[in-house]
Amino acid sequence: MVGYGGAKAPPCIEKVDKMRRYIIKRLMLGVVILFGIILITFTLTQVLPADPAQKWVGDKATEEQIEAARKALGLDDPLPKQFLNYVIKLLHGNLGYSFQTHRMVTDELKEAIPATMELIIMAIIVGIIIGITFGVYSAKYKGRLADHIIRFINIGGISLPSFWTALALQIVFYGILHILPLGGRLSTDITVLYNIPHITGMIIFDSLITGNWIILKDALVHIILPTIPLCLYPAGVVARMTRSSLLEVLGEDYIMAERSYGIKESFILWHYALKNTMGATVTVVALTIGYMLTSTFLIESIFSWPGIGKYISDAIMSLDYPAIMGVTLFSAVMYLLLNLIADLIIAMDPRIRV
Amino acid sequence: MGNYLEINNLIVNYKTIDDKKNVLNISRIAVEKGKSYGIVGESGSGKTVLALTIQGLLATPPGEIESGEILLDSQDVLKMSAKEIKKLRGNKVSMIFQDPMSTLNPVFTVGFQMERILIDNKHYNKTLAKEKTIEMARLVKLPDPEDTLNKYPHELSGGQRQRIIIGMALLCGAELIIADEPTRNLDVTIQAGILKLIYELQNDLGVTVLFIANNLSLVSAVCDEIAILRNGIIVEQGTTANVINNPQNEYTKMLLKSVTPQMKGKSNCQNTLARDNTILTVDHLKKYYPVQNQFTRRKNLFVKAVDDVSFSLSKGTTLGIVGESGCGKSTLVNTLLYLINPTEGEVIFDNKAMFSLEKKKLREERKNVQIVFQDPFWSLNPRMLVKDIIGEPLKVHKKMGRDEYIKEVMSLAELVGLPGTSIFKYPHEFSGGQRQRIAIARSLSVNPKMIVLDEPTSAIDIVSQSSILELLDSLKNQMQLTYIIISHDLSVVHYMADEIIVMYLGKIVESGPSDIIFNDPKHPYTQALFNSIPSMSINNVDDLVSIKGEVPSAINPPIGCRFNPRCEHCMEICKTNQPSMQTISNREVACFLFES
Amino acid sequence: MIYWNNIKSRVKDIRLTVYLLGKNPLTKIAMLLTILLIVIAILAPIIAPYPEDAVSATHPENTLAPISAAHWFGTDELGRDIFSKILFGTRISLSTAFITVCMAMFIGSFLGAIAGTFGGIINEIIMRITDVFLSFPSLLLAVTIASLLGPSTRNAQIAILISYWPWYTRLMRGQAISVREKQFVKAAEAIGTSRIRIIAKHIVPNCVAPIIVQASMDMGAVILTLASLSFLGLGAQSPTPEWGLMVATSKNYVLNAWWYSVFPGLAIFIAVLTFNLLGDGLREVLDPKTRKN
Secondary structure: OOOOOOOOOOHHHHHHHHHHHHHHHHHHHHHHHHHHHHHHHHHHHHOOOOOHHHHHHOOOOOHHHHHHHHHHOOOOOOHHHHHHHHHHHHHOOOOOEOOOOOOEHHHHHHHHHHHHHHHHHHHHHHHHHHHHHHHHHHHHOOOOHHHHHHHHHHHHHHHOOHHHHHHHHHHHHHHHOOOOOOOOOOOHHHHHHOOOOOOOOOHHHHHHHHOOHHHHHHHHHHHHHHHHHHHHHHHHHHHHHHHHHHHHHHOOHHHHHHHHOOOOHHHHHHHHHHHHHHHHHHHHHHHHHHHHHHHHHHHHHHHOOOOHHHHHHHHHHOOOHHHHHHHHHHHHHHHHHHHHHHHHHHHOOOOOOO | OOEEEEEEEEEEEEEOOOOEEEEEEEEEEEEEOOOEEEEEOOOOOOHHHHHHHHOOOOOOOOEEEEEEEEEEOOEEHHHOOHHHHHHHEOOOEEEEOOOOOOOOOOOOOHHHHHHHHHHHHHOOOHHHHHHHHHHHHHHOOOOOHHHHHOOOHHHOOHHHHHHHHHHHHHHOOOOEEEEEOOOOOOOHHHHHHHHHHHHHHHHHHOOEEEEEEOOHHHHHHHOOEEEEEEOOEEEEEEEHHHHHHOOOOHHHHHHHHHHOOOOOOOHHHHHHHHOOOEEEEEEEEEEEEEEEEOOEEEEEEEEEEEEEEEEEEEOOOEEEEEOOOOOOHHHHHHHHOOOOOOOEEEEEEOOEEHHHOOHHHHHHHHHHEEEEOOOOOOOOOOOOOHHHHHHHHHHHHOOOOHHHHHHHHHHHHHHOOOOHHHHHOOHHHOOHHHHHHHHHHHHHOOOOOEEEEEOOOOOOOHHHHHHHHHHHHHHHHHHOOEEEEEOOOHHHHHHHOOEEEEEEOOEEEEEEEHHHHHHOOOOHHHHHHHHHOOOOOOOOHHHOOOOOOOOOOOOOOOOOOOOHHHOOOOOOHHHOOOOOOEEEOOEEEOOHHHOO | OHHHHHHHHHHHHHHHHHHHHHHOHHHHHHHHHHHHHHHHHHHHHHHOOOHHHHOOOOOHHHOOOOOOOOOOOOEOOOOOEHHHHHHHHHHHHHHHHHHHHHHHHHHHHHHHHHHHHHOHHHHHHHHHHHHHHHOOOHHHHHHHHHHHHOOOHHHHHHHHHHHHHHHHHHHHHHHHHHHHOOHHHHHHHHHOOOHHHHHHHHHHHHHHHHHHHHHHHHHHHHHHHHHHHHHHOOOOOOOOOOHHHHHHHHHHHOOOOHHHHHHHHHHHHHHHHHHHHHHHHHHHHHOHHHHOO
16 A cells, blocks of 8 residues: 655645545435435335325225325326425425324424434433443453453343333332332423423423423433433443443553553543544444434333334324334434434544545 | 663563463663663564563563562662552653554644643643643654644654654653664664664763664664573673674574675576576556545546556566665556556566456466565465465366375475475464465465565564575575565565665666675665665764655655655756666666766 | 364364353353253243143133242233243244344345445445445334334344345445455465455455354344334234233233233343343454454
């Protein structure tokens, strides 16, 4: 490989240039994939086992009503035209209408998203904090008892079926101990008595900004139980990645060099070494988000948490295909964006020569 | 002046799963304050273990210090508590490391890392630390200190990084500096500059330097006293002059021999005999890599790895290609073997135009040219048994029965000095030198006419090196082979080659019979190259020639003669025109100094 | 004599791998559990005290009975012995995991090897398709496909297969690209070895290790996915004794019959844990970096 020292152009310009090129390439890639996703979801809508027109008007419809529905839904048009319509509708944010409620899926999602976002963000933050701490200690005490215990807890955490953990937590903390609520985001009396601030839809965040401590406390109490099963996966994955990454880094020559220069061991561990693992951690967190999005299906339905997960599990129950499709598309796009952001964050890492 | 560092009866062991291996058994080393002491040993001799033990950095689960004392300024390091040793590090003793890229933390700026030493170790505040850091950057002759300090390690060149490492070692204010092969990974021409720097700093600041290297000539140029370390034991020590001129130990003698260039008396005879038998002709060969970023292509920007190279090779001769890393040697060889698509040019091997052959014929022709790669570890498929590795050319080019095949492979193994039964093992069960032998056996299996050796000895230790070279030599006569040898180690090339080519940035600057060029290099670059490597004839650091500047990027090579920005004899014409090859004194040179 | 030597070397290599695996106590446990699970799956009809409960029998007189000597794990809402059902459930989970993972592995790796070795347009096409599939979180894709195909164990397996194959493609391609650059591949080219032979003998054997690690971890993931799909009502249907389905049905009785939720969930947990530990241990051993020691 050809590699030389001494750049010709002033280095900062070169760096920005390269980064811009990478961003553009990454975005283009994202667009291509997006197109692929839309194509797939469209294809899936075409292979629905049920007749959408029939489903739309319900079981007791007459022939004419079904025909009218068919026309209204544009089901008689040739395929390419349907696809075009589909794409156009998507660009306008129209994901179709729910069979069940006849409302726009987009609207229903809009209401559901903040709840799920809140839960996921909470779980990620808790997961990262626990994960990094476990990972660092596990690496520090490698091979000793603490390491084995932590690793077992990690893998155990990842292996627990989230729905089962959720149920178990409910049984213990609600059924037996009565200290935490059964489900929902807020207690019924709070919702009745108080005016819930609605800026972002994320209750914790909103009440924090507006200084509404009572609501904040209630919301926090409610979010504890759902967060626990959800955060186990990112915590375990982050811990494992931090541990292996950290061990690799600690074996590197520059760590030995820093020790020889007399730098404090704690600084080396928590700053010098840890920062080198960040890139890997970010990638891995991005990967877990996909898993977490789907875990919420299960957890939200158990805790009656009014988010996307509950929405889709209800939709599955009633085989409400537009709803299912809508959520699928939305989740895929979300996942795509999150991966994109993760990739871009990593690109800012000075080590990566892009 | 008393001894600053004294090591007495040090025994260090290494514990593995099953046994205990002794890695160091040093009777006595004494270094006077303010002097420089060199320790010469190959990889595996224990020098790094020694360096780490002195600082208390030896990893003690596998390592074990059985007995001895290390007196640092009259205090025994081995008897100190962990806390006291920590205080010692970065204060009394600090280290300059071998590979500047891997010893700098890649995600922090170099300035931050330097300041951190002052903040953590000396408890300076931020502003004072910054000031001192800039001062130190000037001291180690870094260009544009403020700017350079804000960069990340990968943005600097090898030479700059090494200066930073030196600076960091000095920032600790240490009285003893252990320099562990500080120039190993640098280009030869940069090396000289770093050595000079260390030498100057040592004299100006009065620090004691423990210089560790695997290169005897390097150490002898810089140090007052030296010791030869082999398998953990000091086999010889004394003042540099004494050891070099009056070696007592066999091993020392062997080291000296491998470093001194030898004359090859027979080369001339062979040349005249085979003169009309040209086996290889390379004609205006070019390999340009387009500079490509992701999907966009920068128009007309190329990495000119090989730029218009022409030469011819007679049957039975050995051609050596020398040049620093990045000059295009490996690319040249890969291209002329058609392992890489050439951009332009023609190669005629054994009267066949290589690039015009159709696929099937090309594959058949491959059996006549074999290549032995540089890396003995990755050039053999780790998942294949040795017998399949050696026999692969046989399987591809010949049809053989199973028994016959095994017999053939066994005899090949024995030909290169390995026991016949070893063919049933996996590559990882062999050492570097043995793996290289396997690679050579592989290349011989189909009786090729020419073998290309890409840095055949750079990854092996000295003892194996000489035996491999002797093996190659005897095989050459036995099987009437033609060799092309690439090496950055001039002594290897001098030993093996009849003719040599010197390359710089993709062009040939000088070519001709090796004896003639080695005795009297004409091109300024060749001169500088030969003179920047410490050899037995150069005993003083001041004699080392370092070429100013760094090797420029091959994307935008300098206009005119490629070497002109760094050449001492640069003239006006050199900056605008490219010189052509002229025949001067029995060899060819491309330089305007000799153009009529 | 010659063939014996050949075999001896290969066996030595395998023995070394097994020895290294055994060094980590967690991995040893994992290996034992794996064997245990397989044995249970095979011998379920013989070990289970009430094998007919796992198929169609119901005992309306003994619904939701707590743990007892007769029913070690209690009974469900139709009086069926939970212990027997769990034992039979092992068959479903393990067979699904094995079949799905093997198929995903072969299909995915094949595509990945082609993409990685040939590069160029082939690579772009294959990878773009893979990327599209990968941008759906796996359970989500499985859920969508399963809901379209209709709820059944077979359809759930198909859905899972479609969700999992892309990971192998990406993994294999990455490996193929890095191996392709190694010197022994260049050496083989220099010898004149044909393309196909290079792929088969040089590239593929050196890519296998991470694939195996991924496959063993995926076994656990597939069991979990199947359980999750069944939990949502999209996988196994009553009366199939699938673990996830059992937890789902138990939801309604959770406060009265805790054993109904706990034991099937525990079974899922142990199975997934086993494969995760196994995969983790394999990774430690097969990674050439750590193997040197």
